Amino acid sequence: MEKYVLVIDEGTTGTRALIFNQKLQIVAQCYEEFTQYTPGEDKVEHDAMEIYEKSVAMCQKAIGEAMISPEEIACIGITNQRATCLVWDKQTGESLYNAIVWQDTRTAALCQELNAGEWGEKARKTTGWTLAPVYSSMMLNWYINNVPLIKEKIEAGEALFGTIDTWLIWKLTGGKKHAISYSNASVMGSLDLRTGQWYEEFLTFLGIDTKIFPEIITDSGDYGVVLKDILGAEIPITGVIADQHAALFAQGCRTAGTGKITNGTGSFLDINVGTECVVSDQGLNTVIAWKIGDVMTYALEGYESVTGSAVQWLRDGLEVIAESCETESLARSVEDSNGVYFVPALAGLSAPYHDPFARGTIFGITRGTKKAHLVRATLEGIAFRLKDIMDVVANEAGIKMKSIRIDGGASKNNLLAQMMADMMDVQVDRPFSVEATSLGAAEMAGLYVGLWKEADFDAALTIEASFIPEIDADKRNKAYDGWKEAIKRSMNWNY
Template sequence: MEKYVMVIDEGTTGTRALLYNKDFQIVGQSYEEFTQYTPSEDRVEHDAEEIYNKSVEMCRKAMKQVEAAAEDISCIGITNQRATTVIWDKETGKPLCKAIVWQDTRTAERCAEINNSEWGKKCKQTTGWTVAPVYSSLMIEWLMKNDEKVAKRLQDGSALFGTIDTWLVWKLTGGKKHTISYSNASVTGSLNLQEGKWYTEFLDYLGIPIAIYPELAEDSGDYGETLPELFGSAIPITSCIADQHAALFAQGCRENGMAKLTNGTGSFLDLNIGENSVVMDGADTVVAWKINGKICYAIEGYAAVTGSAVQWVRDGLKFIKSSSEIEELADSVLDTNGVYFVPALAGLGAPYWDPFARGMIIGLTRGVTNAHIARAVLQSIVFSIKDIIDAIYDYTKTKVKDIRIDGGASNNNLLAQMFADYLDCRIVRPSSVEATSLGAAELAGLYSGFWKEEDLERAMVYDAEFSSQMEKELREKSYSNYKDAVKRCSGWMADK
């Protein structure tokens, strides 16, 4: 019987399980969305129990597609949305509250307070991250101040904290493993990058007990075994890696200077910078992965609202019925007719770090149609990434000439061409944009012996390239107009 590597790909809006064969082909997969809870404008929450249950269900469905038994699964790899905070009872395994999602901005004012204190610079230099609502540590602090029940359980040691990878491993192993991969840990705002240890000085300042934190683990390694009753017999879990880091690995960006761009709910640019950590303004530094005792770092910038801006065009404006339809609508006009859209629906990330900014459409005239607005939305995705690339260049003087794109939105040919035009670089797209799950599969398979390192050279096949077709003057004028629009919406909610 053929053997497989199974991957649980835990996104921000849904759960996917995939089976990879020896030739890196996806032979079975199942996907289902889970509930998004938005009790107020600044809050985004998930039900961790629902996520776990759907993960198991999707795995069973994917296995059923190829009639695979547990014995046919060599190992499991997990990749996940990052920084989302889960708190649960360590005896019952039940979540004590809704998980706070990385898009949540309830801690925005606290972040501003910290950034204006001595801790702002100290945290940036130590964790590699500008203090922002994505910090899991600040989500925990918020719960300790605002949820008496959770605070008591965290203080008396009867509750545990973890990100989604921690939660899934803990549940799948029946509570035998309370771990977090280095890649995920580096996005919590709780890790000392240089030392590879929890940033206890900052956690003490926040009043968070270090005992609730999981054990740090290499991204490719032993994460225990699943409970036998889940899939028929125990299956080893041999990798956990944060989603953007997994895509960087799968895209072959395993050497210093190589970059990838993942376009999903948000868009994430990651540039491999090797074994020496560099902290810069305007972007974040993360642990790309830790394997065989060695840490590899990456510079990352993310735009929180890109694919979700397309969802807003679909669900909010109702211009389209499915997200994929935006390409045809936007391509039906030659330009935006002077319209600019700032995708600050949840504030602005790198390089602005302005949680109080709000989305804006500017340049409207009677000649503007839904097609022009749709095209402006796609254009804003590209400008969000250009902001990040320019910030990296200003610090490193390194021009990114080649970017490998992945994620569902990368199937949009118009968007891919816009990236090439406005970023003035070569864009390369793989034949499969499921790079995130492939990275988790590769790391799991390497540890289990399913693949050898040389096998990875044939894992990613590229099917399209895009190069700039735009004149420099038009590129610079359009981007200048966009930056003017950003200034006009900055800090909109600060005093409201």
């Protein structure tokens, strides 16, 4: 009997469940968006129970569409939106407040204050991340100081803390497993990257007791068993890996010096740097890519939190498009952006600027500016931000990358892929399936139960299209000079 792997791919805007067969092919997938709560300009929240319930519903639906029985599923892999976190009651299983999303910037002022003191460099050198609102530890500090019920429950020993993967594991196993993977733990701003232990000195300074933190487990490992009444069978969870790390693994970037870009809600450029923990001095983050067995693999990462979600803003906020897929044809309807620059700093700027006070800005508008120019400028803004990050990677690593692989929903846009090649001056390779994040989670889970060996993954992704630079250096530099001026003017806007 053929065995299958079920993957829960928990994104920032929705949840997806996929069924992979033993040939690593997707035989069914179901997706549903969940609610985005923005109670303030600096706040982004999710309803954790809504996420759990929709995750279960999508899993049940995918199993039905694949026309298989739950008993045929060998294991489950989970990949998720990383630093988003919550606190819940360990007796009732209820969230004590909405989950705070990784895009949230409510702790920006405190982060700036800490960065100006001894903890700025100390935390960065230990956690691998510039101290910023994306730290789950800063979100937890906010919970403790602003939600009396959470402080009360923690002090009474009745609360647990974790990221969305931890929450799903705990719920699916009926509260039997409170765990997190090394990859997810490494993006919480709470982990000592070199020891692989919680950074107790910093957490104590923030007034946090690590007793509420989850157990850290290898990314391919034992995360307990899903209760039978949830999916119809007791299915082991054997792979849990952060979304960007999963894509890096699935894209074949399993050796030092290889890299990928994932274009989803945000865009993430990750470079495998091997088994040595290298902390960037030029604005990049260091993460644990994954831990398999006793081997810890590290990566350097630069990201912009708002790229694909800038397109979503065009659709839902500005309402100039009805569907995200319209952007390519609209942008192609004009020769260029007519001098318009759109800095998509809707939630501040990430690497290499790390400015939570920057705000989305549009420059160069004239009476001749049309909707198509703004749409094209939005796509160009994504490409420019990736060039920002790629240039730092080149300086940090001392190499000029010649090619890079892309995945994620926005990577289906051929014009955006070409813009990336033009701006970064690299060959951009896109696989047939852009669901690399889900594939990485499936591979991690299947490894643990012996469905596959790592060598089996080399043929799992084949290149569907390659994009090579089509503009010369002068045109690239002129466009980028304008971009740098736009960036400069958008920074510290909300300070």
